[in-house]
Amino acid sequence: MQTGLLTRFDISEARVRDLVSDTLGASDDGELFLEYRESETLGFDNGRLKTGAFNTASGFGLRAVAGEAVGYAESDDFSEAALRRAADAVGAVTRGHSGRYSEPPARTNKKLYGDLNPIGEPSFAAKVKLLEQIDAYLRGKDDRVRQVSASLAASWQMVEIVRADGEIARDVRPLVRVNISVIVGEGDRQETGSHGMGGRQSFGDFIATESWQAAADDALRQALVNLQARPAPAGTFDIVLGSGWPGVMLHEAVGHGLEGDFNRKGTSAFAGLMGEQVAARGVTVVDDGTIDERRGSLTIDDEGTPSGHNVLIEDGKLVGYMQDRQNARLMGMKPTGNGRRESYQHVPMPRMTNTYMLGGDATPEEIIASVDDGIYAVSFGGGQVDITSGKFVFACTEAYKIEGGKVAHPVKGAMLIGNGPDAMHRVSMVGNDTRLDTGIGMCGKAGQGVPVGVGQPHLRMDRMTVGGTEA
Numbered sequence: 001m002q003t004g005l006l007t008r009f010d011i012s013e014a015r016v017r018d019l020v021s022d023t024l025g026a027s028d029d030g031e032l033f034l035e036y037r038e039s040e041t042l043g044f045d046n047g048r049l050k051t052g053a054f055n056t057a058s059g060f061g062l063r064a065v066a067g068e069a070v071g072y073a074e075s076d077d078f079s080e081a082a083l084r085r086a087a088d089a090v091g092a093v094t095r096g097h098s099g100r101y102s103e104p105p106a107r108t109n110k111k112l113y114g115d116l117n118p119i120g121e122p123s124f125a126a127k128v129k130l131l132e133q134i135d136a137y138l139r140g141k142d143d144r145v146r147q148v149s150a151s152l153a154a155s156w157q158m159v160e161i162v163r164a165d166g167e168i169a170r171d172v173r174p175l176v177r178v179n180i181s182v183i184v185g186e187g188d189r190q191e192t193g194s195h196g197m198g199g200r201q202s203f204g205d206f207i208a209t210e211s212w213q214a215a216a217d218d219a220l221r222q223a224l225v226n227l228q229a230r231p232a233p234a235g236t237f238d239i240v241l242g243s244g245w246p247g248v249m250l251h252e253a254v255g256h257g258l259e260g261d262f263n264r265k266g267t268s269a270f271a272g273l274m275g276e277q278v279a280a281r282g283v284t285v286v287d288d289g290t291i292d293e294r295r296g297s298l299t300i301d302d303e304g305t306p307s308g309h310n311v312l313i314e315d316g317k318l319v320g321y322m323q324d325r326q327n328a329r330l331m332g333m334k335p336t337g338n339g340r341r342e343s344y345q346h347v348p349m350p351r352m353t354n355t356y357m358l359g360g361d362a363t364p365e366e367i368i369a370s371v372d373d374g375i376y377a378v379s380f381g382g383g384q385v386d387i388t389s390g391k392f393v394f395a396c397t398e399a400y401k402i403e404g405g406k407v408a409h410p411v412k413g414a415m416l417i418g419n420g421p422d423a424m425h426r427v428s429m430v431g432n433d434t435r436l437d438t439g440i441g442m443c444g445k446a447g448q449g450v451p452v453g454v455g456q457p458h459l460r461m462d463r464m465t466v467g468g469t470e471a
Helices: 013-024 080-093 124-141 209-227 247-258 260-264 325-331 364-369 420-425
Strands: 029-045 048-066 069-075 145-162 168-186 189-199 235-241 285-288 309-314 354-357 373-385 391-403 406-412 415-419 427-430 442-445 448-451 453-456 459-467
Touching: 013 029, 013 048, 013 080, 013 145, 029 124, 029 325, 048 080, 048 124, 069 080, 124 145, 124 168, 124 209, 168 209, 189 209, 209 391, 209 406, 247 260, 247 285, 247 309, 247 354, 247 373, 247 391, 247 415, 247 420, 247 453, 260 325, 364 406, 373 415, 391 420, 415 420, 420 427
Parallel strands: 235 373, 354 453
Antiparallel strands: 029 048, 029 145, 048 069, 145 168, 168 189, 235 459, 285 309, 285 354, 373 391, 391 406, 391 415, 415 459, 427 459, 442 448
16 A cells, blocks of 8 residues: 555644544544545536546544544544544543443455556546447447446545554455446437446446447446336336346345345344244345455455455345444344445444355256246346335346246336345245346445445245336
8 A cells, every 4th residue: 555644734743643542532432533535526428528526535534432422523624623623522422431442353364466557558548549449339329328327436545444452454455337328219218328437446348349339238228228118017017137237226225235234223124033044045134345356345345444255145044244343242243344434434333345246056047937927136226125114116227028938128227126024935935046146236335435346146926016117
């Protein structure tokens, strides 16, 4: 790592450590979180470059934890005066509190990303040229293409976590994303298709000609499929979910319910069910922040805990929650490396990294052939989930009718409706083709957004409710 962020203060590193120690000495936990971030975004829309932005941001956040109370102050001013004001503010929660400062997180020798910085390579001009090529390529592929949008985004984040006991943890986090969407039309009808890809690496693999052309082809394919789609039927159907991105439903309808804070407060549909059968046998769900180059992966979380491979549901039984340090302590459990925050301006909380279901022994072809009358959901768009009840609604962006064990015509407007815990019990076949999404996931919680990964194999879910648009 390059020059430490502690050197940005106008006082010595020893003086910063002393202030942190004095402030957090009576707390149960807490830290000084420092961040430096660079970000770049280019957007090409309707034949021209519409946006081009480069930003830097840096600052610190000081947190003191006393039982269930949290004091937090942040600033972009690396001065002793700003740090002292922050210390005074967070000290309010520790006055009269006689906590014992928690043991530090375990150390790790792993360093997922080195000092890789994806910004600047390729050059700004080369990125603009690439976006122009994507636009021209799609417009030349089919005369039904009416609009093309493409974007490139990259960020590079350095973090430093200083504890009152003198422990310091550091991490470097690169992130890139390429997104392509296309609108096609025939007469008055227009439909959209899209494809995104990215991860914690450089742009290299994603902007290779064969890579961006495959992404553009897939966006166009999806748009043309939707152009021919018929209104989706409404009713109760057996559902086949595709592998990869459809795991976003698992993330939303189940994953959030397995975060420690919701379970400690008893507001999750999974609260109090540890060791119980919460899904069908054969369903195993993990959260793994250690997978190299994946969008949700981290060397350490934003409290300094090394990320891990955490089994949440094993063969249908609830065996674990995702924990940050505060909720783990209050629940008598261990932190799992899931304490994440959007930036130095935010407090950490239990968040997912890469959450996915492990594979079974059925082939995708066998799963589809087993359904006489159903819906094959290949991709999802937006959705809504109530964590407390587990109820969800998800819109399918690419779906097909299954008739007699075969994929028939595409359908438009299908909405999958259900309840997370109930839906997990309706899984009757698990495919052998687990894969993660292509690197596009972003998760929102309590006003904070963090990059995540999702995934699953093909699944059969019996007798699910589908909202449709068929007259």
